[in-house]
Amino acid sequence: MMRWEWVAIGYFSYLAVLASALPRFKRARTPALGAAIAAWLFLPLVSASAATMPDVVRVLVPAPLLLAGYWLSGCFYVAPMLRLERLLLQLDDACLGMLSRLTPVGRWLGRYLELAYLLVYVVVPAGAIVLLVAGRGSEIERFWSTVMLAAFASYGALPWLQTRPPRALADPPRRPTTGAGVRRVNLWLLGRASIQANTIPSGHAATATAVALVVGEAVPEARAVLLVLASSIVLATVVGRYHFVLDSVAGVLVGVIAWVVG
DSSP states (O other): OOOHHHHHHHHHHHHHHHHHHOGGGGGGHHHHHHHHHHHHHHHHHHHHTGGGSOHHHHHHTHHHHHHHHHHHHHTTOOOOOHHHHHHHHHHHHHHHHHHHHHSOOOHHHHHHHHHHHHHHHHHHHHHHHHHHHTTOGGGHHHHHHHHHHHHHHHHTTTTTSOBOOGGGSSSOSOOOOOOHHHHHHHHHHHHHHSOSSBOSSOHHHHHHHHHHHHHHHHOGGGHHHHHHHHHHHHHHHHHTTSSOHHHHHHHHHHHHHHHHHO
16 A cells, blocks of 8 residues: 555655756755655654554644645745736636526625635545544555645646736636635635645645545545535635636546545
8 A cells, every 4th residue: 555654755855856956946955855854764764653653643643744745835936927827817717707607606605615615724634533433544544645645746736837826816817706704714824824826736626535535435424525525625716716727627636546546
């Protein structure tokens, strides 16, 4: 079985090589090399002691690495690719215009989607906890390796696909009506914890999809709820202008592929 520790080691090593080889990423060199060295020093020890590790530790330890991997990818952001942004906005304009004609986004739906987007921060650790509570602790390793593969595949593309999130652009193609109160919370969190750059594919869509598929397979009773929640998160990333349409579609595909590989 693919272990999450080696997924993380591979990701941090990839970024370290990239930062060392390409001068335009020199800002990322020191943090990327430091992260790779730390990963090689400590994660093999974690892997070797996994059999004796308490379940609660196995559930929680990988989560900070996901955040570290996300923040490290932000060090590789140099400048937006304006032509790519224009193409993505044009695609969004067509897709969201079609969506508005078919299913107008009402205020109640906006609030629900903003809440779904907010829940993405707890969906990942909650998925591991569900496995533990349901007596499927043996699936935790597969869970984390799959989720980590989905997330790091998304973050690892940022050096090559550099755009701003659509909400940050001066003239987005569509400004949907959303729940103002929850949206303010989302924007506050993004202002303090986000790397202020867009990931293509969407890490939110990729991880939400991976969680729903892995946990839903191990705990069939939770499958329907998880798939609805994942779908809501994916839709929220687009409707709330947190991601472009293509980001979120690609994120779903990455989540499915990670589940198959995992």
